[in-house]
Amino acid sequence: MNLENMNEIKAFAAKIRIATIEAIHAIGQGHIGGALSIADVLAVLYGREMRYDPKNPKWPDRDKLVTSKGHAGPAVYGTLALLGFFPYEELKTMNRPGTNLPSHTDRNKTPGVDMTTGSLGQGTSLAAGLALGDKLKGRPSRTFLIVGDGESNEGQCWEAFAFAAAKKLGNLVVLLDWNKRQLDGYTDDVLPMGDYVKKFEAFGFDTVKVNGNDVEELAAALERTRKGGDKPYAIVMDTVKGAGVPEVAEKKMNHSLPVNDEQYERWTAQLRAEAEAWEG
Numbered sequence: 549m550n551l552e553n554m555n556e557i558k559a560f561a562a563k564i565r566i567a568t569i570e571a572i573h574a575i576g577q578g579h580i581g582g583a584l585s586i587a588d589v590l591a592v593l594y595g596r597e598m599r600y601d602p603k604n605p606k607w608p609d610r611d612k613l614v615t616s617k618g619h620a621g622p623a624v625y626g627t628l629a630l631l632g633f634f635p636y637e638e639l640k641t642m643n644r645p646g647t648n649l650p651s652h653t654d655r656n657k658t659p660g661v662d663m664t665t666g667s668l669g670q671g672t673s674l675a676a677g678l679a680l681g682d683k684l685k686g687r688p689s690r691t692f693l694i695v696g697d698g699e700s701n702e703g704q705c706w707e708a709f710a711f712a713a714a715k716k717l718g719n720l721v722v723l724l725d726w727n728k729r730q731l732d733g734y735t736d737d738v739l740p741m742g743d744y745v746k747k748f749e750a751f752g753f754d755t756v757k758v759n760g761n762d763v764e765e766l767a768a769a770l771e772r773t774r775k776g777g778d779k780p781y782a783i784v785m786d787t788v789k790g791a792g793v794p795e796v797a798e799k800k801m802n803h804s805l806p807v808n809d810e811q812y813e814r815w816t817a818q819l820r821a822e823a824e825a826w827e828g
């Protein structure tokens with residue numbers, strides 16, 4: 549996809565949210581908050597930033613996405629279905645016996661998923677390994693790593709970040725989903741992490757903070773990372789858990805919620821109207 553027009557990317561983000569709700573509604577409940585918060589970055593990544601081929605998901609020179617907060621699978625699946633990696637109807641099988649779409653992302657099951665994740669923290673090391681491997685092989689590929697703020701409580705993340713800086717992985721972009729909430733409350737109550745920008749800078753990253761639900765800001769920040777170089781990049785995304793569906797965003801505990809038929813109809817109708825408005 550090559551969406552240069554921001555309105556098209558906003559429409560794509562609305563469609564990713566619809567597809568996310570589609571998958572969660574079909575099984576009745578799911579990780580909706582942290583899936584919706586990354587819909588905008590997924591729209592920018594797959595809409596204009598990443599190189600990939602839905603017909604050849606294992607193309608070695610593709611860019612890779614590691615969704616280390618693997619429970620955000622519904623948003624990743626929604627994106628990949630919209631791009632034609634697998635049929636859209638398959639979204640309705642998510643988390644059911646025999647599905648190719650388990651609740652957490654799995655590279656052995658889903659075309660387009662580049663890394664298996666779900667045990668928080670581990671995806672950060674895996675992404676650093678992917679980026680190092682591509683660098684050693686001289687590939688043009690870049691690796692994009694989405695990490696949750698609750699997830700960043702895991703010590704393994706910071707070991708991986710130190711490693712990425714030491715190995716000069718300018719082909720690695722960490723996207724921290726700073727949505728302030730985790731499974732059981734606010735990240736600042738569970739284990740406050742302080743100033744992420746200062747932390748990443750201290751770890752040797754080229755760092756910027758953006759509104760992570762604003763596709764223009766995300767696109768500009770991601771464009772800057774194209775130059776590669778000797779430093780890995782960190783984009784601290786100030787987001788809202790549940791962004792795009794006010795009823796979800798307003799609920800304090802919105803990590804995993806049921807979605808009933810009435811909510812499904814109302815939320816997707818609203819998002820469809822938004823997508824149509826952006827598409828003019």
Ligand SMILES: Cc1ncc(C[n+]2csc(CCOP(=O)(O)OP(=O)(O)O)c2C)c(N)n1
Nearest residue numbers: 582617666667668696697698699729730731
């Ligand atoms: C190692 C590990 N511990 C605990 C869990 C259970 N768990 C799943 S999601 C989650 C909260 C994650 O919070 P955050 O990274 O902020 O994700 P978001 O709020 O963006 O969904 C927890 C504790 C897990 N998947 N892995």
